[in-house]
Amino acid sequence: MxxxxxxxxxxxxxxxxxxxxxxxxxxxxxxxxxxxxxxxxxxxxxxxxxxxLRKRAPGAKKHVYIALNKPTGITCTTEAHVKGNIVDFVGHQQRIFPIGRLDKDSEGLILLTSNGDIVNEILRSENNHEKEYLVGVNKAVTDEFLRGMAGGVRIHGQMTKPCKVRRIAKFGFSIILTQGLNRQIRLMSEALGYKVTQLRRVRIVNVTLGHLKAGTWRNLSEAELRGLLPQRTDW
Missing domain, CATH: 3.10.290.10 (RNA-binding S4 domain)
Incomplete structure (x- = not known):
C-alpha cells in the first residue's frame, strides 16, 4: 500500500x-x-x-474530529445536491458534518465531526468560545471603526456582543468573537460603512489553523479535544 x-x-x-x-x-x-x-x-x-501511527482496527467506529482549512467556494452544508458541499469536498469514509458554518466566500478553519452529541456544546454562545478571524476591508481601518466593532453593532435586529478587535494592516484587522450570527463580520463592517474583501478564520478556542494548507484537513489531537470539551472524556 x-x-x-x-x-x-x-x-x-x-x-x-x-x-x-x-x-x-x-x-x-x-x-x-x-x-x-x-x-x-x-x-x-x-x-x-x-x-x-496507529492503524485503525478493522470495524472500529471511533468518532472523527477534523480541522479543515476551507477554501472559498465550498459551502458548509451536508446536503448532497449542493454543488461544492463540504462533505463531498472532504470525502471522508465516515459520515461527518460541520460544526457551525463558514460563509461560502470565507476561508479558513472549520471543524467537522461524526459525533453529534458535542456540536451544541461547542456552538452554545453562553460558553463564550472564542473564534478569531483575519479580515481585509476596502478602506483604511480607523480607530473609530475599531471602537465601533468592539463595542457592538446592530444587525439582525440585535446588538452584537462586545468583542476584541485590533488593526493588523492599513486595510486589515483581526477580530475575536464569542457568538456566531449569520455573516456577522460582514454585516458589522457594512453597518459601519466598510466592505469585507477577504475573511479568514484562524482559530476556534484552542484549535489554530497553523500551517494547514487551503483544502487540506487533519485530525484533532487529544490536547485539542480536551481544550474544546473540558467536561467530556467520551471522544
Whole structure:
C-alpha cells in the first residue's frame, strides 16, 4: 500500500495532507525519511512528528474530529445536491458534518465531526468560545471603526456582543468573537460603512489553523479535544 493511503486510512489526515507531511520530512518509515511514493509493508513502523501511527482496527467506529482549512467556494452544508458541499469536498469514509458554518466566500478553519452529541456544546454562545478571524476591508481601518466593532453593532435586529478587535494592516484587522450570527463580520463592517474583501478564520478556542494548507484537513489531537470539551472524556 502507498504510504499516503496508509496514513489516510488510519484516520490521521487526508492523502493530500499526508503527501505534504512526507515531503516536509515529518514522516519516518522504519526510521528513514521516505519519498512521497513510498510503499508500506505489513509490520512497517510509521512515525509522524515523533509519534507512532496507529492503524485503525478493522470495524472500529471511533468518532472523527477534523480541522479543515476551507477554501472559498465550498459551502458548509451536508446536503448532497449542493454543488461544492463540504462533505463531498472532504470525502471522508465516515459520515461527518460541520460544526457551525463558514460563509461560502470565507476561508479558513472549520471543524467537522461524526459525533453529534458535542456540536451544541461547542456552538452554545453562553460558553463564550472564542473564534478569531483575519479580515481585509476596502478602506483604511480607523480607530473609530475599531471602537465601533468592539463595542457592538446592530444587525439582525440585535446588538452584537462586545468583542476584541485590533488593526493588523492599513486595510486589515483581526477580530475575536464569542457568538456566531449569520455573516456577522460582514454585516458589522457594512453597518459601519466598510466592505469585507477577504475573511479568514484562524482559530476556534484552542484549535489554530497553523500551517494547514487551503483544502487540506487533519485530525484533532487529544490536547485539542480536551481544550474544546473540558467536561467530556467520551471522544
Amino acid at each position: 502507498r504510504l499516503n493511503k496508509h496514513i489516510s486510512e488510519s484516520g490521521f489526515c487526508s492523502r493530500r495532507e499526508a503527501d505534504r507531511l512526507i515531503s516536509e520530512g515529518r514522516v519516518l518509515l522504519n526510521g528513514q525519511r521516505p519519498g512521497v511514493g513510498a510503499q508500506v509493508e505489513e509490520g512497517d513502523k510509521v512515525v509522524i512528528d515523533g509519534q507512532e
